[in-house]
Amino acid sequence: CVRGHRVTRWAVGRPSAALSGMATDDLRIGTKVQLVHPQTLAGFGLSLNSTLYVPTGDDEAFLSAGTVRLQPMVIADWRHDAGLHIAANLGYQLRERFRIHNVENDDVVPWGIGLEWAFNDRRWAVNASLFGHISTGDVLDPLDLVSPGKLEHGNPAEALIGARYRWAEQFEVRVGLGRGVVAGLGAPDFHGLLSIAWSSDHFRSAQRIVRPPA
Numbered sequence: 001c002v003r004g005h006r007v008t009r010w011a012v013g014r015p016s017a018a019l020s021g022m023a024t025d026d027l028r029i030g031t032k033v034q035l036v037h038p039q040t041l042a043g044f045g046l047s048l049n050s051t052l053y054v055p056t057g058d059d060e061a062f063l064s065a066g067t068v069r070l071q072p073m074v075i076a077d078w079r080h081d082a083g084l085h086i087a088a089n090l091g092y093q094l095r096e097r098f099r100i101h102n103v104e105n106d107d108v109v110p111w112g113i114g115l116e117w118a119f120n121d122r123r124w125a126v127n128a129s130l131f132g133h134i135s136t137g138d139v140l141d142p143l144d145l146v147s148p149g150k151l152e153h154g155n156p157a158e159a160l161i162g163a164r165y166r167w168a169e170q171f172e173v174r175v176g177l178g179r180g181v182v183a184g185l186g187a188p189d190f191h192g193l194l195s196i197a198w199s200s201d202h203f204r205s206a207q208r209i210v211r212p213p214a
Contacts, residue, residue, distance in 0.1 A: 027054040029051070030049060034046075044077070047075045048075070049072070051070075051071045055068060069094055071094070073091030083118035083122060083125070085115070091109070093109075109136070111134070114128065122166070126162070127164065130160075132156050157182035158178055158181060158188070159179065159181045161176060163175055170198055171196070172196075173195070178190070
């Protein structure tokens with residue numbers, strides 16, 4: 001997962017400086033437990049997900065908090081036999097609290113919604129998603145460090161479109177391209193995604209997750 005950024009540093013008290021270039025996210029390790037299978041409730045499903053973030057990302061580009069974080073999440077989705085799949089998630093990410101000039105880093109509430117349509121015996125699929133997070137920390141005016149900031153730099157949102165191809169039943173490749181749609185620390189000018197996945201027969205029917213930013 002690679003992001004291209006141009007983040008104005010007015011939010012952190014350096015109005016004449018900017019960040020630009022390529023950067024990478026933190027390493028993510030996730031587990032998921034399915035509570036309701038879509039086949040048992042007219043296509044509706046429910047699951048719990050837990051993600052552990054390892055700080056391997058670029059904190060200079062606001063893509064890492066620099067510490068290990070835990071994020072539990074609830075995922076709900078609906079599937080139709082025609083190949084349509086709609087999903088939404090809501091979680092809570094525990095972060096170490098600290099402040100960089102006028103930006104307070106604290107816990108965040110990640111959210112996401114997504115739509116996917118699979119065709120050609122479900123080997124091919126196209127998808128779109130919108131995701132972001134709401135910060136519980138404050139963004140202050142960089143000039144006095146007391147008044148609330150004018151821009152909600154702590155609440156970025158991002159849109160992503162992509163495609164998926166599955167082969168040999170257990171392997172799939174995903175590609176995607178997106179960009180930030182609400183200005184915020186970590187929202188990129190563009191976001192490129194490439195992933196290759198393997199799943200066993202036991203986990204193949206698990207619900208897909210709409211992915212939040214670090």
